[in-house]
Amino acid sequence: MAFNVQNNGKSVPVTLRQLEKLGLYRVTTASPFEKGHLTFEGVLFRDVLKLVGLEGEDSVVLRAVDEYVQIIPRQDWTEGPLLLATRQNGKLLTRRTQGPTRLVYPLNDHPAFDTPVHKPRWVWLIKTLEPGG
Structure with missing residues (x-):
């Protein structure tokens, strides 16, 4: 399982295969937290939101295993191709490598995302995704 979608009191699991x-x-992008350029593979965040029925929301909440929480505004996934990464350097992300999924902002291709506001939105070890309300 990749994570759960919490919506209307229901919890629905989403698998890596579905993603x-x-x-x-x-x-391939720089990261605010790691040195050098990293290569990630994954799915477009906007496609994930469509898959789970949250594409019409103004924002979504990502909650990590350690209860770290970030609200991702609609503007982020409509202005650039945010990546819900499932792989790094060709290998599936694991808990040890901050997976099974992590949200990646493509800083090299979209430098407007390289701001202190966006930096905390790089969420990994994602446990749940829910409407922002």
């Missing part, structure tokens, strides 16, 4: 069926994209 990767959406089509993999590759992004």
Whole structure:
């Protein structure tokens, strides 16, 4: 299982297989937390939101295993191709490598995302995704 979608009091599991069926994209980017350029593969965040029925929301909440929480505004996933990464350097992300999924902002291709406001929105070890309300 990749994560759960919490909506209307229900919790629905989403699997890596479901995610990767959406089509993999590759992004090589700098990270605010790691040195050098990293290559991630995953699915477009907007496609994930469509898959789980949250594409019409003004924002979504990502909650990590350690209860770290970030609200991702609609503007982020409509202005650029945010990646819900499932792989790094060709290997599936695991808990040890901050997976099974993590949200990646493509800083090299979209430098407008390279701001102190966006930096905390790089969420990994994602446990749940829910409407922002």
